[in-house]
Amino acid sequence: MTQRHYTLAETLSLIDDLGAEQLERYIRAGVVAPVQSAQGPLFRDLDLARLSLVVDLAEGYHLDEEALAMVLSLVDQLHGLRGDMRAMLDAVAREPVETRLRLKAAIREVRVIRQG
Amino acid sequence: MADDPYKALGLARTATQDEIKKAYRKIAKTDHPDLNPDPAAHERFKAASSAYDLLKDPEQRARFDKGEIDAQGQERPQRHYYREYAEQGDNPYRQSHGFEDFSDVFSDLFGQRAQARRGGGARSFDMRGPDQRFTLEIDFMTAARGGSTRITMPDGSVLEVKIPEGAHDGQVIRLRGKGGMGMGEGEPGDALLTLIVADDPDWRRDGDDVETTLPITIDEAVLGGKVEAQTIDGPVMLTVPRGANSGQKLRLKGRGIKGSGGKRGDQHVVLKIVMPPHVDDELAEFMRGWRENHAYDPRRGK
16 A cells, blocks of 8 residues: 655645744754655654644744754654653553563562552 | 624624624634643634634624625635644654654653552543454455444444445544443443455455456457456446457546545556366367468567
8 A cells, every 4th residue: 555645835835824834943953743755744644643733833932943842842742752652551451361461460569569 | 603793702783894803813812722631622712713703804794794695604624723733643743743753652651760669559530442453354245335244242232333435455444432331430432443444256356446356258359249247336337359369458537435525536457368168079170270361479579
């Protein structure tokens, strides 16, 4: 399955409140990293979703591209870890009941009892 | 969205354009689904962004205020949030931050640090049942046409599974609540069926296209004519051209598999000339005579 790609012009028209200069700054600062091609940058659905978030963050918190790059890197880590966690839970869910009970007890010990 | 976009933004109808934008930005700050995992926040954000979409354009807002358009129908197509992509294991942005992806988290799981100290025994708790994965093999026609098939679950119960038209290898079908039992008050998990489409000797599949072989007689090959051919939808009459060759392909447009876009692929019919079961004297005699004056060599040049 081939992924849909959007040109620079298409991207600008799809994302509200995003100007060409601003987008260029974001690309330079690495806030967004579109696919490079002979026709110029191509944006994936992933990039569009990221840019929407960037616009909301930039306007809501008055962040410049450096701050945005930092915030986005934290967001990436958070979401990535959440995905990892989900994969792990999925793997655990496939284990037999006894194994899951053992894991649950171990996690409880580390996260709940030892802290208390 | 909420029936009243002003309410979704917490504004009076007299709000200025600037106030509308500010109100939306304020909600985006606290309730953005990429920053706040709370489902209630997601709902607030969704309502606010639909409202903002409607009211941010003064002309459109005026039409709404006059009752010419309503709040429905203004919703933009399902917005995809960044987290949907960012949680994927292959998110390119995550890798670019120089973290060693999976290994960071999972090396601990399999390494030495994860020494479990056995605590007290199991306590009572509620837990959603596990999702259970199964592999379901279906035949070519069921995959192509869609239909239903019965499977027997590990606990002996029989389930009717609906197969969508154009199902493909590796496709996963989720049966809600048909997985493992929950513990305590927990709900059962889901059953996840990964489809395998069995090979069929008569039907070869290439993406959404299919290929079949159509045996024809030597007289059909020489003279051409109408021959019945099987398609996914049943038999059709196919015109074999005069002088048809083995290996020649005829295309039946739109007779293939229904693709993800809803459009069907094509069927390619490969002709195969089949000799009569017994070459009788009459045929042999005719061929001998024909060869005298019409010999040709298909192995040399063209």
